[in-house]
Amino acid sequence: MNATGHGHILIVEDEPRLAAILGKYLTSAGYTHHWVADGLQALPACRTQHPDLVLLDLVLPGMGGMDICRALQRAGGHPPVIMVTALVEEIDRLLGLEVGADDYICKPFSPKEVVARIGAVLRRYRHVPQxxxxxxxxxxxxxxxxxxxxxxxxxxxxxxxxxxxxxxxxxxxxxxxxxxxxxxxxxxxxxxxxxxxxxxxxxxxxxxxxxxxxxxxxxxxxxxxxxx
Structure with a gap:
C-alpha cells in the first residue's frame, strides 16, 4: 500500500484516452497507478509494480484479460482483479468470475463508479483481522x-x-x-x-x-x- 494509505492500481487498458481519464480520477482519490496498454505487459507489471489491485480490460492486444486472470490465479498470491469490458452477455460475466475476477464493470461506465468499486474491493481485502x-x-x-x-x-x-x-x-x-x-x-x-x-x-x-x-x-x- 502506498504512502497515501489508499493503494497502487495497475491499469491494463489499450485505449489511451480512457486510461488517462481513469488515472486522473484515481490520483484525485488518493491512489497511485501504473498503466500498460498491451496484455503481454500485464504479468511483468504485476511482478515489478506489486499493485494492490488490477483494473483489467477484457479485450486487449497481445494477451486477453481472461488469460491474464487465469495466469494470475495459477501464480497464487495475486492482487484482486476488476474486469472492465463492453461484453455484457451473461456468459461473459460468469466466465469472468470463474477465472478469478473479484468484480466486473461494463462499458460505458462512470470513472467515479470505477473508483468506488476499487475502494469496495480493497476494503473487503483489508477486512478487520480475525x-x-x-x-x-x-x-x-x-x-x-x-x-x-x-x-x-x-x-x-x-x-x-x-x-x-x-x-x-x-x-x-x-x-x-x-x-x-x-x-x-x-x-x-x-x-x-x-x-x-x-x-x-x-x-x-x-x-x-x-x-x-x-x-x-x-x-x-x-x-x-x-x-x-
Missing part, C-alpha cells in the same frame, strides 16, 4: 485466505466470502439470494446461477486440496449449507 478454524480447515479473515490440512486454498475474494459464510454457520441453510447479498456488497444485478458457479468452483478446490465436495450440500429448492 482468524479461526475448526478441524482441518483454517480461515484467516484478515488475509482473505484459507488452509485445508495446512495446504493453502487458491480462492478468489468472492469464493473466500462464500466459504466464510457457510463455514461459520455450519448446518444453516442459505438461500441463493442470501448468498448473493453476502458475497456482493455493491447490490449489482447477477443471477442465481452465479451462486451455483461459485459453489461448483469452491467444491472443486476443496476436493483438490484433500477435502470433500460433499461438505457443501445442496438443499433442493432452498439453497446450500456446509457440514464438516
Amino acid at each position: 482468524a479461526g478454524g475448526r478441524g482441518p480447515l483454517m480461515l484467516d479473515e484478515a488475509a482473505y485466505c484459507a488452509h485445508l490440512h495446512d495446504r493453502p486454498l487458491d480462492l478468489t475474494a468472492v469464493e473466500f466470502r462464500l466459504l466464510s459464510l457457510l463455514y461459520h454457520a455450519q448446518g444453516h441453510v442459505f438461500s441463493r439470494n442470501q448468498v448473493l447479498n453476502h458475497i456482493y456488497t455493491d447490490h449489482r444485478v447477477v443471477t442465481d446461477r452465479t451462486v451455483d458457479t461459485h459453489i461448483k468452483n469452491l467444491r472443486r478446490k476443496l476436493a483438490e486440496a484433500g477435502g470433500n465436495e460433499e461438505w457443501i450440500k445442496s438443499v433442493y429448492g432452498v439453497g446450500y449449507r456446509m457440514e464438516l
Whole structure:
C-alpha cells in the first residue's frame, strides 16, 4: 500500500484516452497507478509494480484479460482483479468470475463508479483481522485466505466470502439470494446461477486440496449449507 494509505492500481487498458481519464480520477482519490496498454505487459507489471489491485480490460492486444486472470490465479498470491469490458452477455460475466475476477464493470461506465468499486474491493481485502478454524480447515479473515490440512486454498475474494459464510454457520441453510447479498456488497444485478458457479468452483478446490465436495450440500429448492 502506498504512502497515501489508499493503494497502487495497475491499469491494463489499450485505449489511451480512457486510461488517462481513469488515472486522473484515481490520483484525485488518493491512489497511485501504473498503466500498460498491451496484455503481454500485464504479468511483468504485476511482478515489478506489486499493485494492490488490477483494473483489467477484457479485450486487449497481445494477451486477453481472461488469460491474464487465469495466469494470475495459477501464480497464487495475486492482487484482486476488476474486469472492465463492453461484453455484457451473461456468459461473459460468469466466465469472468470463474477465472478469478473479484468484480466486473461494463462499458460505458462512470470513472467515479470505477473508483468506488476499487475502494469496495480493497476494503473487503483489508477486512478487520480475525482468524479461526475448526478441524482441518483454517480461515484467516484478515488475509482473505484459507488452509485445508495446512495446504493453502487458491480462492478468489468472492469464493473466500462464500466459504466464510457457510463455514461459520455450519448446518444453516442459505438461500441463493442470501448468498448473493453476502458475497456482493455493491447490490449489482447477477443471477442465481452465479451462486451455483461459485459453489461448483469452491467444491472443486476443496476436493483438490484433500477435502470433500460433499461438505457443501445442496438443499433442493432452498439453497446450500456446509457440514464438516
